[in-house]
Amino acid sequence: MRIISGTARGRKLKAPRGVEIRPTSGIVKESIFNIIQFDIEGRQVLDLFAGTGQLGIEALSRGALSAVFVDSSAEAVKLINENAKLCGFDGSCSVYRRDSLGFLEYCEAFDIIFIDPPYDAALTLKTVKKIIEFDKLNENGIMLCETRADTVIPIASAPYGARKEYIYGSVKITRFTREEDSEL
Secondary structure: OEOOOOOOOOOEOOOOOOOOOOOOOHHHHHHHHHHOOOOOOOOEEEEEOOOOOHHHHHHHHOOOOEEEEEEOOHHHHHHHHHHHHHOOOOOOEEEEEOOHHHHOOOOOOEEEEEEOOOOOHHHHHHHHHHHHHOOOEEEEEEEEEEEEOOOOOOOOOOOOOEEEEEEEOOEEEEEEEOOOOOOO
């Protein structure tokens, strides 16, 4: 796993041992960042089920203002902290060992949210529902979900209604955007 672009380009990240943490593949990560390449600069990022932290760290490398990483695994939290320090971003991020769903109940809103839980459709759906319920995506924000290609994520209601899906082999990325409030 390497950082693809930005200030930490080429830095090799520490990888997990075993199969408990499933890092996003390089091809899928590159595709995710092609989707949002013009939407990262100066944004606040939330990386849920963060694993190694590679998505949030990639966003920081590409100019995100800050990143919050959440994972319930002690090994993941250790990896995220090591990888952030390795890339020089330890001052731009916060790392929490928490349940991602519980974290959403009290955190602030973000500009970009990465959702990459273990491939469990029910957990992905619960997470999207919580983000919408607690309105955790800022106006014009982007939420990206990584799931198996056959996972169905229902269309959300306004202002979270805009959705687009991208298939990469056995992986699907679903992008939601939170539209501008149309109050005059």
